[in-house]
Amino acid sequence: MLNKETERFVQEFHANDFSGHDFSHIERVRKMALRIAEIEGGNVRIIELAALLHDVADSKLGGTSENVDQYLRPRVSEQDRLHILDIINSLSFKGGDRPPMKTLEGKIVQDADRLDAIGAIGIARTFQFAGHFQEPMYVPGLAPREPGDRTGTTSALHHFDEKLFRLKDLMNTKTAKIIAEDRHQYMREFVERFKQEWNGQ
Numbered sequence: 001m002l003n004k005e006t007e008r009f010v011q012e013f014h015a016n017d018f019s020g021h022d023f024s025h026i027e028r029v030r031k032m033a034l035r036i037a038e039i040e041g042g043n044v045r046i047i048e049l050a051a052l053l054h055d056v057a058d059s060k061l062g063g064t065s066e067n068v069d070q071y072l073r074p075r076v077s078e079q080d081r082l083h084i085l086d087i088i089n090s091l092s093f094k095g096g097d098r099p100p101m102k103t104l105e106g107k108i109v110q111d112a113d114r115l116d117a118i119g120a121i122g123i124a125r126t127f128q129f130a131g132h133f134q135e136p137m138y139v140p141g142l143a144p145r146e147p148g149d150r151t152g153t154t155s156a157l158h159h160f161d162e163k164l165f166r167l168k169d170l171m172n173t174k175t176a177k178i179i180a181e182d183r184h185q186y187m188r189e190f191v192e193r194f195k196q197e198w199n200g201q
Helices: 002-013 023-040 044-057 065-072 078-089 104-115 119-132 158-170 174-198
Strands: none
Touching (some): 023 044, 023 104, 119 158, 119 174
């Protein structure tokens, strides 16, 4: 019952998102997290709730950690609430400089979220995100920003060097590492093809 209630809460929060962080993203992260958990183990209830709620705390989407805290407080135990909050607050890429996840459940949710940022879906989400925030598709000659820098000029294609190509090596679980290898290669081929076509080849 709690998962159905949480689904409704999350759907409402993401109802008007067109930045690549809509409810379909949440659903993919949940499915991938549960797929990884089948192989790697972990507390499935914690994993599923953290996967469902992970972007409700994202400031760039208008969320806060307090939103998640207030939602969880009357619905789960203190131990579970603190565990889920710790996962969500440690999840973000932030240039890859966040401390490592403390628990298997956190590692699985983080891997699932990162896997949705690479491969074919990752490519589509990158261009959707750039369009939403009025960033250009590509700016030849522009240097990629340093990890964690959100102030300089960028483009959708630069996002691959700035973040996406780094994610393969940041996966926590063996299962995610295997999936990431294939998705990473697909993105490499896409970027090479994109630049060829950009230059009229």
